[in-house]
Structures are given as C-alpha cells and as structure tokens.
Amino acid sequence: PIITDPVQIWTDMMAMPTIADKSSLYKRYDAQVQTNTVVLPGSDAAVTRIRGTHRALAMTTDSKGRYLYLDPQVGAAMSVAEAARNLVASGAEPLGITDCLNFGDPTKPEAFYELAEAAKGIIAATKAFNAPVISGNVSLYNETNGEAIYPTPMIGMVGLIEDLSTITTAAFKQADDLIYLVGETHGDFNGSELQKLQTGEVTGKLFDFDLEAEKQHQHFVLKAIREHLITAAHDLSDGGLLVALAEMGFDAQLGAQINVTLPTAWGFSETQGRFLLTVAPENQAAFEALHGPAQLIGRVQAAPEFEVTTVNQHFSASLQQLQTAFEEALPCHMNQKA
Incomplete structure (x- = not known):
C-alpha cells in the first residue's frame, strides 16, 4: 500500500x-452485576473475580469475518487465536470456548464449503491451545437478496487468572x-x-x-x-x-x-x-x-x-x-x- x-x-x-470505540453500545448494559467485575469492558478481555479465592476469570469474544471470506479454515483458526491472545494479554490462560457459527445457505456449495472449512480451522486451533469447544450453536441461511453474510464464527473464550495481582x-x-x-x-x-x-x-x-x-x-x-x-x-x-x-x-x-x-x-x-x-x-x-x-x-x-x-x-x-x-x-x- x-x-x-x-x-x-x-x-x-x-x-x-470495526476499530472505533464501542462504549456507546456496551455502556447501555450493567457490567457490574453481583459486584465481581475487576476489569470493565474496553480492555482486551473482561475479568471477574472468583469469590473466596485469589483467582479470576477472563472472557472475550472475537471473530474475523473478512479473513474467513478469503480463507475459511485459516480465518477460523485466526479467530480462535485472537481470542486466546486477548486472554493472555489480560494475564489469563485459555481454558475453553463456546462458539456461534453464522453462515449462509448450506444447501449452496460455497456456503457448505465455508462451514466445513471453518470447523476444521476451529478444531486445529482449539487443539493447539488446549481449549476445547464446550458449547455452541449454529445460525444458517443468513442471506439478503440471495447474498450471504461473511462466514462469521463468533468465538467466546474463557481463561483462568491464577492470581489477581497478575491481572493486566x-x-x-x-x-x-x-x-x-x-x-x-x-x-x-x-x-x-x-x-x-x-x-x-x-x-x-x-x-x-x-x-x-x-x-x-x-x-x-x-x-x-x-x-x-x-x-x-x-x-x-x-x-x-x-x-x-x-x-x-x-x-x-x-x-x-x-x-x-x-x-x-x-x-x-x-x-x-x-x-x-x-x-x-x-x-x-x-x-x-x-x-x-x-x-x-x-x-x-x-x-x-x-x-x-x-x-x-x-x-x-x-x-x-x-x-x-x-x-x-x-x-x-x-x-x-x-
């Protein structure tokens, strides 16, 4: 360029x-329910304490729709890796993920291919980070006038912070x-x-x-x-x-x-x-x-x-x-x- x-x-x-500040949206919601929140929205991951311990949980959601549009398998692996990076940057070790797979009409070959390849990418990355998929759902037939959305698997990942003093x-x-x-x-x-x-x-x-x-x-x-x-x-x-x-x-x-x-x-x-x-x-x-x-x-x-x-x-x-x-x-x- x-x-x-x-x-x-x-x-x-x-x-x-996709880069700009999202606080005008997330400030509409209470991020401090039960007063366990340690790191509020806006950093790489949200962090909540585990009462009665010195531990905390870090959580993030990520997806790379444009990358998946170019290569669904590699883009899906990148989505998992970015979620893991966000947790690590907060001081957490990744534990597991939940996902929401958003794709077009699977009866069309191109959409079915994207779904199958994305699944391969998620599997490879979750094995690499030892962070299994423990739950998830699928949303298909996402089209407007016959044109599908970008293949968009949303990756929600949770990680463990062993010591509150290492929250970053x-x-x-x-x-x-x-x-x-x-x-x-x-x-x-x-x-x-x-x-x-x-x-x-x-x-x-x-x-x-x-x-x-x-x-x-x-x-x-x-x-x-x-x-x-x-x-x-x-x-x-x-x-x-x-x-x-x-x-x-x-x-x-x-x-x-x-x-x-x-x-x-x-x-x-x-x-x-x-x-x-x-x-x-x-x-x-x-x-x-x-x-x-x-x-x-x-x-x-x-x-x-x-x-x-x-x-x-x-x-x-x-x-x-x-x-x-x-x-x-x-x-x-x-x-x-x-």
Missing part, C-alpha cells in the same frame, strides 16, 4: 466501525515505561482494515498463519506477566501496530515515541501473533533475560503525542485527534439518517 499522509490514514483507521490491562500506566513489540511483522494486508479503507474491497490470498509461533508468543507473554514484569499488554489485531499503540494511550492520556525498522505502511499490517507490552525501566534486565521474541521499539511519554519513526518517514500524531476519531465515529454512524 502507498501511504503519503500517515497521520490522516491513522486517524481514518481509528474511525473504522491494555492502558499505558506511566511515562518512561519501555515499549516492546512481540513477534515479527510482515506486509500482511489482504483482508485488512487498511485494504478495506483504501480500496473498499476484501480481496487476495489470506496471508500465512503460523499456529506454532502464535503459541510460543502467547506462552512468553503469559510467563512475563506472571513474573510481574509487564505493566500493560495489548494484542495486535484490526489495524495493526499503530492502532494498538493509540488504543493503549487513550485511558491514561499518555503518548509514546517509537522507532521501528519497518516501512510506514507496515504499521497497519495485520500479521498475527503479535503483542505490544510495556515494561518499567527497572524491570528491563529481568524481562530481556527471558530471551523472548520481543524487540524494544520505544517508550511511553507524558506528552499526549505519538511520535513515530519508520524506515521511510517520521511523523507525529496528536492523541486528541486520534481519540476524537475513535470515540465519535460510531455515534456518528448510528445517528446518520437513511
């Missing part, structure tokens, strides 16, 4: 309906914390938010997905969290690195300085199996002694600004500009007259 104005693209990405959220905690990127980044744009934004289409061969590398990255992140070395953790998903970076800054109104050996466009790549982590400076040596697949790319700063250096550009984006786009997009979409 060609990006001449990275700040404008970044702002537009934050306003994409996505928000930056303090200035000068170090920012690490876990996992390699490639030019993976087919089915991505950037492709949809720039072309209005979802096309091409879905990029490669290494389930074994995904497991290794998750194991490393969970180990670092359990050793109390991580101050914030966020999985990289829709929109890639730069979207995740902005989301981490919003709650605490903290910016960041990062320097990456990547082309600017790759800041929006959706390579799977990646995390952003922050580490307090005094824990840098202990964290790096774990010898995980993590690269130091920058630090949190008090100024509400994101300063980014790539191999081909240097640019700065205002936290307020990005957050305004993020928070106002969905209400604007909802209030538009037909």
Whole structure:
C-alpha cells in the first residue's frame, strides 16, 4: 500500500466501525452485576473475580469475518487465536470456548464449503491451545437478496487468572515505561482494515498463519506477566501496530515515541501473533533475560503525542485527534439518517 499522509490514514483507521470505540453500545448494559467485575469492558478481555479465592476469570469474544471470506479454515483458526491472545494479554490462560457459527445457505456449495472449512480451522486451533469447544450453536441461511453474510464464527473464550495481582490491562500506566513489540511483522494486508479503507474491497490470498509461533508468543507473554514484569499488554489485531499503540494511550492520556525498522505502511499490517507490552525501566534486565521474541521499539511519554519513526518517514500524531476519531465515529454512524 502507498501511504503519503500517515497521520490522516491513522486517524481514518481509528474511525473504522470495526476499530472505533464501542462504549456507546456496551455502556447501555450493567457490567457490574453481583459486584465481581475487576476489569470493565474496553480492555482486551473482561475479568471477574472468583469469590473466596485469589483467582479470576477472563472472557472475550472475537471473530474475523473478512479473513474467513478469503480463507475459511485459516480465518477460523485466526479467530480462535485472537481470542486466546486477548486472554493472555489480560494475564489469563485459555481454558475453553463456546462458539456461534453464522453462515449462509448450506444447501449452496460455497456456503457448505465455508462451514466445513471453518470447523476444521476451529478444531486445529482449539487443539493447539488446549481449549476445547464446550458449547455452541449454529445460525444458517443468513442471506439478503440471495447474498450471504461473511462466514462469521463468533468465538467466546474463557481463561483462568491464577492470581489477581497478575491481572493486566491494555492502558499505558506511566511515562518512561519501555515499549516492546512481540513477534515479527510482515506486509500482511489482504483482508485488512487498511485494504478495506483504501480500496473498499476484501480481496487476495489470506496471508500465512503460523499456529506454532502464535503459541510460543502467547506462552512468553503469559510467563512475563506472571513474573510481574509487564505493566500493560495489548494484542495486535484490526489495524495493526499503530492502532494498538493509540488504543493503549487513550485511558491514561499518555503518548509514546517509537522507532521501528519497518516501512510506514507496515504499521497497519495485520500479521498475527503479535503483542505490544510495556515494561518499567527497572524491570528491563529481568524481562530481556527471558530471551523472548520481543524487540524494544520505544517508550511511553507524558506528552499526549505519538511520535513515530519508520524506515521511510517520521511523523507525529496528536492523541486528541486520534481519540476524537475513535470515540465519535460510531455515534456518528448510528445517528446518520437513511
């Protein structure tokens, strides 16, 4: 992809309906029933305590409909993996899933193929993460004027946090914390938010997905969290690195300085199996002694600004500009007259 104005693209990405803030919807519901909620909606996973113990449960729902449209088997496995990443980023070990399989008319060969291939992907991923499917349902014949929805298996996953003190959220905690990127980044744009934004289409061969590398990255992140070395953790998903970076800054109104050996466009790549982590400076040596697949790319700063250096550009984006786009997009979409 060609990006001449990275700040404008970044702002537009934050306003994409699948990325934009959903609080205008979930705040309509009581998230604190029975007063067990520890982490409210808005982070990677919701967390509730288990009364009488030092444990907690983390829960998330995820789906990658566009990825499944391009490759139902790989896309389904990616959906399970993203749910697991969200739990791990919260300090939880995945336990099991429930799913809701939403597909078109199974009497049509293409819809039946999507359903069968998606099931294969879910099976492979749940075996990899040792998180069995314990319940679920199926919704078929989802069509409008003969055109089916994207194949959309919703993955609900639950995980266990052994110690309440290791609960981790996505928000930056303090200035000068170090920012690490876990996992390699490639030019993976087919089915991505950037492709949809720039072309209005979802096309091409879905990029490669290494389930074994995904497991290794998750194991490393969970180990670092359990050793109390991580101050914030966020999985990289829709929109890639730069979207995740902005989301981490919003709650605490903290910016960041990062320097990456990547082309600017790759800041929006959706390579799977990646995390952003922050580490307090005094824990840098202990964290790096774990010898995980993590690269130091920058630090949190008090100024509400994101300063980014790539191999081909240097640019700065205002936290307020990005957050305004993020928070106002969905209400604007909802209030538009037909």
